[in-house]
Amino acid sequence: MTQNAAPETLGDGEPEEGPEESPEEGPEESPDGKPSDGAAAPRPRRVRRVLTWSAATLALLMVVGAGAGYLYYRQLNDNIKKDTLNLGDNKVAEPTPNAAGQTPLNILLIGSDARDSEENQQLGGARETFGSTPLADVQMLVHLSADRSNMSVVSMPRDTLLEIPKCTDPEDGTVYPASDGRTMTNQSLGHGGPGCTVATWQELTGIHIDHFVMVDFAGVVSMADAVGGVPVCVDANIHSRDSQGHGSGLKLEEGTNYIKGEQALQWLRTRYGFEDGSDLARAKAQHMYMNSLVRQLRENATLSSPNKLRRLAEKATEALTVDPGLDTVKKLYDLSTELRKVAPERVTMTTMPNRYVGARVEPTEDAEKLFRLVREDIALDGKDAKPAKAEPEAPKGPADPAADDADIAVQVVNGTRTDTLAAAVGRTGTVRDALKEQGFTGATADTTSAVSAKRTVVRYPSADLEGDARRVAEALGIPADAVKRSTDVSGVTLVVGADWREGTAYEAPEDDNTTPESAQALNGADDEACMHVSPGFTW
Structure with a gap:
């Protein structure tokens, strides 16, 4: 496998193209996420607003705490934007502590496509959307086990069809009604902010979410620059640009390339040229990037340049919006300390199992199985020891008792x-x-x-x-x-359900605690992973 430095140009003297994707990536969408002409595409096609932060966000969490707590503490705290954790009515109970009194942590990572600053507008492209309602184009749940031995990450495709619950903004009392039928999950951010995205996840999964971290375009670029490049692999030369100008502009040689800055953003946004050209292939590339970035951070735990660390701290905090439980550098540092306890080989990246519905996707039965494993704090890598479980507490009685x-x-x-x-x-x-x-x-x-x-x-x-x-x-x-x-x-x-296909007496089935194959699990220590390049996008 060859190793290539991140190219300064795209080859043959061609200046590096920006990461903007063409607005002509698919049929125009209606608010419910369906093509307006009623046509069903064979696989998802995207319009404008394509970005993916998943990879940088987790690493950003880990690095902000690594040294920033000692630099400009007050200024950095002021940089961090805050928002309400949960705007929904369905407050999922916190998990019961294990026998040692430990509880897991669940953090929802959100990538906003907001064009709310000149820098974000320049990086994000689609300039006609400057200042428009942002979308939660990347959503990843990070589950840190109660004993801090393993970490599970579940990505949800941005065009997953589901019902967004009613969300109420406590600041001004604005009520955003529940969606009328199923709509794309990325629209949840426009229903009052990240707290509605959290509420949507809790409604779907039954998983209690402790925190959210939302990051914008600038955060992705600053993270990749700060670590001096992240190694990624392609199995052939790739140029993500077709004859109509669709694509991120990513251009790399076959083998391992160290990418940073806008080129890292291109990698995270690339759909044209990776495998089948769908959002699912893009999520796979994000997982590879995240794993690689985390390995880079662990191998280079201390950034040598104080100036570089200061710039990273400032850029990182400016790019973040968090819930009140993470609203200071100290709190982020404490969280990063917990995250760094997990070795890469105990990190498992997955994508929510799904099936196509026209040009969109919906969760499958395997998705509920994956959510159950997370709810029950079962490691997705299958390496859990058999823990001594605490005696289950009797369920809290309902507010309104049963009728006759x-x-x-x-x-x-x-x-x-x-x-x-x-x-x-x-x-x-x-x-x-x-x-x-x-x-x-x-x-x-x-x-x-x-x-x-x-x-x-x-x-x-x-x-x-x-x-x-x-x-x-x-x-x-x-x-x-x-x-x-x-x-x-x-x-x-x-x-x-399918577990009760006959008879009148229900018998609860034995739990299958293996991660579904359809979740496309990727181990955090896998440094051999390589993205497959579509033949039409090689050079």
Whole structure:
């Protein structure tokens, strides 16, 4: 594998192109993320606003604390912008401590495409969007295990279709209504700020999020410059530019190249030229970059130049927006100390398992499995020891107790369809009848809904129905952790999953704690990873 320095030009005397992508990358989108002409593209095509910070953000967290706490403390604190952690109504409970009294940390990394400064406008391109509502074009959940032995990272594609919950800005009381149906997840940032992106993640995953860190264009460039370049690999010469001018402009020779500055931003934004040209390939490139950057930082833990460290500290803090729990350099330093406890070989990067819906994607059953592993603090690399679990605490009682069984209205939905099996016939009627025999005379069978659920779950829309939902689960022997609040339902709803395809007695399946193959796991110590270049973009 050859090693190449980051080129000063793009070859043959051609000046380096900026990272702007053409606005003509795909059909014009409507607010719900669908092409306005109704056409379904074979894979996602992007319009304007493409950037990806994931890689730099985690490393930025780790470096800000590494030495900045001793430089211009007050000035640096003033540089950091603050925003509310969670703007939603669904406040997921904090995880129960393990036997040693330790709890995991979950940090949501957000990449904003804001063109809110001259520097961000110049770096981000798409100048006609200067000052427009920003999008959360990169979203990554970083899970630090309770014992600090491992770290899991889950990326969500920016065009994932889901429901954005109602978000309320506590500063001025502005209420942003829940989305009318499913929309692209990157629009959550425009519903009051990063706190709504956090609320959207918690609603989807059931994972309690402790902090968020949002970074802009300038932060990516300053990080790559500060470490003197990050090694990345391509399996052929690449130039991310087609005959119509689409692409990031990235131009590299085959093998390992050390990239920094705007070239690093190009790598993170490149879609044209990597594998199938989709956002999923771009996420893979981001994971490779992040792993490599973290390895660089660990190998060069102390930056030799005080001036370089000062500039890094200033640039990094200016690029950050965080929740109040991380609003000082000291707090960032404490967090970075925790993150640095994890060796690269115990870091696992994943992408939320998904399937295409036209030109967009949606979570699959494997996505829920991945979220469960994170919720239960199970290492995605499969190297967890068998810990001695603390005695589970009795679940906190609902604010509104259950009604009498006969007065509980519960709708039964057939969710037994899987990627390989059709829905089991007659399940709604069978389970409804079993409920009626137990006294739930208000049970009904929904024979029209077509859903797919790997595990059986009882959903409820609001706190006043939580007691009813728990009572239904108890009567059927469904575990308490399978009772979920959800805005997808209007009343207590029992979704009979693929784990209950026959019979009237529910038996909870043995948990499979292996990371799904569809999550495309990449180990943090893998320094052999190389991006595949599409033949049409080589030179």
